[in-house]
Amino acid sequence: MKPFLSIENLTQRFPDGAGGELTVFEEATFGVEKGEFVVILGHSGCGKSTIMNILAGLAEPTSGGVIMDGQEVKGPSLDRGVVFQNYSLLPWLSTLKNVSFGVAARHPEWTKAEVEAHSTKFLAMVGLEGDVIRRKPSQLSGGMRQRVSIARAFANHPKLLLLDEPFGALDALTRGTIQDELLKIWGQMEQTVFMITHDIDEAILLADRILLMTNGPQARVAESVEITIPRPRNRTEIVEHPNYYAIRNHLVQFLGKRSKELSGKPSAPGQANTPATVRIDKAQTTEDPEDTQPALRAVNS
């Protein structure tokens, strides 16, 4: 049984400008289940954004493919909503119009009043109400703009929501608030989410599962770390959870050291690079060092 979203032997190569080819990542193979919140973590240049663009249908992989809900991903679609890092709001439209043009595209049969009511509802879900929604994006703060972008994506009920470093340009305090908003709206909608981030704490707070990428070029999705912290989560409480620092240390170790050690090794063609599953759960058993072994073995082979 295939997962809801199946990424199969995805390879991306670009010409390196000197006649040769640069392999960004190869044979990446992993899945995302319906309703899952998956975060992908990795250093800059490891091809996270390229994977995101391929999932969105905005870019074509060199080889391999993506299958969502039994259908191959070909080109962009309303079924895959994207929240871009730089918000990508249309500056000449009001906040409300920025959301409603997407809703109108999703539901061409709706009346204008229905479209507006639906858009207003989703803006209210991210805390934007009243006079604010008549303003232009340039009159909003960075945090508010990203809220609009999130509202636009959720209002369309995409089968898959792609978040490309959505909080990268925001200050830490604003980021925290919007992460909470995102968790709240995600909890209400059972939305499948695939998100890129650089921020370890953000990843632990939000994700069901974190995919770890080795450094590029020839990056791989090396590990899939389950976040064994029960929901609903709260940033002040999760740090008390016994698994929190164990998971966090594992992630820091990976990004700080192992992502470099594991990088740059070409893989055999046609051999799927499936990430090793890592489950750290101190609440049930003591951390089993064997758990991290598959990833290391994959490198040695």
Place this chain on the structure above:
Amino acid sequence: MLTLSLNQRAALLSVLLLVVGLLAWEAAIPAQKAVGELTEYEILTGAGAPKAGVPPPSQVIAKAWEQLSDPFYDAGPNDKGIGIQIGYSIYRVLTGYFLAALVAIPLGFLIGMSPVAYKALNPFIQVLRPISPLAWMPLALFIIGDSEASAIFVIFICSIWPMLINTAFGVAGVREDWINVARTHELGALKTAFTVILPAAAPTIVTGMRISIGIAWLVIVAAEMLVGGTGIGYYVWNEWNNLDLTSVVFSILMIGVVGMLLDAMFGLLQRRVTYVE
């Protein structure tokens, strides 16, 4: 102490400069010699008629008052009110201009969207653009035959380039992110063009339109001097032939005022389509 706002101070300075300028102009024009001291011979040879000279501002103002109090009189082909003459010029400018917009904006869209079209058409644009619009006049007169239509053609050919280039530039420069927003929302090609690319490129396009209308107004005066018949350019040349310099100075001022108004209209439009990122 009385304090004036920046605008008030600027307005005051403008008025002051105007008054000083007009007074200096008035003082610089020597008074006509009295006619009484002439010999009979001089009177017979026409020296008694007032000599043509640059008129003082007082005369120009009097002329303006006279002309503007009845701008639409029509007393035969060589004696029409300033309103009628300007009306003809504006009609020609707008006809040529809108025909040019009709061609330049869709074509600019195409060039902006397609790198192939851009590269293919660029050499033609680069060669045709620097040609003085008046250089087309003989060819236009020969091919089109009609002087009226030739003047409109000259306006068309001079207005087209800034609009074409700015539209192409604006369309090509639309942020990739906004196009991606359109793509992820499955907007069709036409919908994307009208709801994303057009508003995104509108400030650049309108800038091109504003430059074009300015050039068109510059060119119509020269074109009408050549084709004759009607129009403000013809009026200037006709008054020069009549050696009526007061009318020449007055019509020069009117050309400036109309040009300013045309520009201001596009300035308003520009303000409407401008957005802050």
